[in-house]
Amino acid sequence: MPPLEPVDERLQQAMQRVLLATLPGMLALFWLYGWGVLINLVLAAVGTLAAEAAVLKLRKRSLKPSLSDGSALVSATLLALALPPYCPWWLTISAATSAMLFGKHLYGGVGKNPFNPAMLGFALVLVTFPQQMTHWPTSHGMDLMGGLQQVFSIGQLPDAWVQATALDSLRINKSLTMDELFATNPAFGQFGGRGVEWVNLAFLAGGAFLLQQRVFSWHAPVGMLASLFVISLLCWNGSGSDSHGSPLFHLLSGASMLGAFFIVTEPVSGAKTPGARLLFGVGVGLLTYLIRTWGGYPDGVAFAVLMMNLCVPALERLVASRQERTVS
Template sequence: MSPLESVDERLQQAMKLVLLATVPGMLMLFWLYGWGVLINLILAAATALAVEATVLQLRKQPVKPTLSDGSALVSATLLALALPPYCPWWLTVSAAAFGLFFGKHLYGGVGKNPFNPAMLGFALVLVMFPQQMTHWPASHGMDLFGGLQQVFGFSFGQAPDAWAQATALDSLRINKSLTMEELFAGNPAFGRFGGRGVEWVNLAFLAGGAFLLQRRVFSWHAPVGMLASLFVISLLCWNGTGSDSHGSPLFHLLTGASMLGAFFIVTEPISGAKSPTARLLFGAGVGLLTYLIRTWGGYPDGVAFAVLLMNLCVPALERFAASRQEQVAP
């Protein structure tokens, strides 16, 4: 086996494990939101594979080996899991196509992308279509026919009423008068510690991340850096349970895309940092920026923007880590 074939085989095996690790979170999202999650996955995967195959053909490169490595499917899966279920079909297709082309193939393909493709596609549609990106469904609220009608605009009868609601992060960001106790007691988006149902989704992604850590798919540095940073900054800025509260550390860890980001986004090996120290700093920066965007920014969840901003900082982080290593070397 040549060294190149060995690298390709290791990449393919890692991608299979990542896809397997997303299953618990995927199932919890399906339980919480229904068929929209599956529709997103199919649309994103089909678009990503089609874009990848088209670009490879235009470049006169072999299509099958690259498609079989699983990297495009992983990017599509992570993007689909981050998008709101039942968003319009063209939004999912646009995000997947933009992420794969401008986040991956514009720089030469797998192994060369400076930005996370899934988060690049997500950020594009979040900026361009903020209204559609804030329509998250109420839990357990739509069957398959209703979901197809919502996504594609088909007419299977009367559309479901009041199917969307503000998320817990969005409700907290715009809250001006209610205490945290009142929000948790009266707002249907709030559960016991975080977003209703989203708490279990985050715990499911945590379980998948623990599986990947056990299989040594990635090191602990970036996930621990992100979660520790998010915990510390939310603890320092936690101002109680009044109407001006920014939420407890547990709320921020179990709401939004915290665990998906920590174990499946910041661990992306190409656009992320390489050395252990740089990975730790990279994750810490993502956690800090996520909290700042959630609390004082214009978007309820800042994981995507935090990751892309820290992607820009990777060369500086690597230089800093290298200099620190030289200083401590005997």
């Protein structure tokens, strides 16, 4: 029988608060897209927990402490919220199992992963199945039966239920001004993506709750949002057809707030010291904008986080060396 291991109560409490903080954004996504969001959550949870249990069994480790600390469920939730609603069931399961296997247990489990597991799972399926990952539904969503029919490819699938996102429409736009895009393109709302701007505000509210609870410090979220704001302001050329979007557009579109408060704050793969966390967030914000504007994908949060995960040791050394020079 595998030896019993103590449950990390501090980790468990932090994960519970993170799950609670995702509720405003989750409800906003449900309001926007319907049952596909909850179907994603169930499938991702099944995939992550099953993969975690299988690996722990192979390693002859106790299941209860690792499964009950909540870290796998948090990864599943963040992954499900990032994936397109109503994507095929096998896509969600593939992303979830990849997140656990290649993002977590390949390096030894909780506390040892150099990459954010949810973003690694997301990036792997984005690169492998780009067509399925670009099928974002229209804002009205589907009922439960229609959603299950779409996810599991049962019966006749509905027509004309997908559309390009605001970030994708802006990236491929060559002729329309920003004013014309906001006036004519159904993917655009008042300031960002239609409905997505409210989703971002909901994740902002959840992030403010986590800051108030001191689950993480302000450095990484502020660094990311500030750098995203500054670079989009510097590169913004108004409403012309070659515009890359206003700072407010970038802050309220895509996964900006989800990334700022729930992804870059991941304690294991992120930086550990305050100064390095600030630089980590700044790097994620800059890379997100660069990928959105000139890269091959409309939203660059996942790739930005993974690239900055690689830079964490260098950031820590940079901050430490500057502190040593200041003291001396």
